Amino acid sequence: MAHYQHILLAVDLTEESNAIAEKAVALSQQTGAKLSIVHVIEPINFAYGGDIPMDLTAIQDQLDEHARQKLIAFAQPYLIPSEQQHIVIGLPQNEIHRIAEEQDVDLIVVGSHGRRGLSLLLGSTANGVLHGAKCDVLAVRVG
Secondary structure, eight states, X not given: OOOOSEEEEEOOOSTTHHHHHHHHHHHHHHHTOEEEEEEEEOOHHXXXXXXXXXXXXXXXXXXXXXXXXXXXXXXXXXTOOGGGEEEEESOHHHHHHHHHHHTTOSEEEEEEEOXXXXXXXXXXXXXXXXXXXXXXXXXXXXX
8 A cells, every 4th residue: 555644534524535535634644644534625616607696705714614613523532633625606616626636636536436337437526536646545435
């Protein structure tokens, strides 16, 4: 097994994230690697295509704060310190790549749904992370 120095756990904070976290924590402990965590929030205007003629800043701020609190609670049992917890806004695969490069990560751990067929081999986020990463990617099967 490769000797990793810094592992980035990318989670969507659903119940399935625990299985992914357990794998990342085990790898971190086996290799002595630093473990960081990232959760990416897609901007509301992405979800609605920017077609809503109103300011969504307050709603986005509430979603951000809710996600931050959820990430803090999620990271606590895994002993991931606050300075290694990242909440970012944007497209998941782009932001995961950016954080991985900024933090000098050599392994990204992400969840993958076990869908069938070649085009559904990985979920769209896991697939995007895999194909654009400059480091190793471990896709943990969930669901």
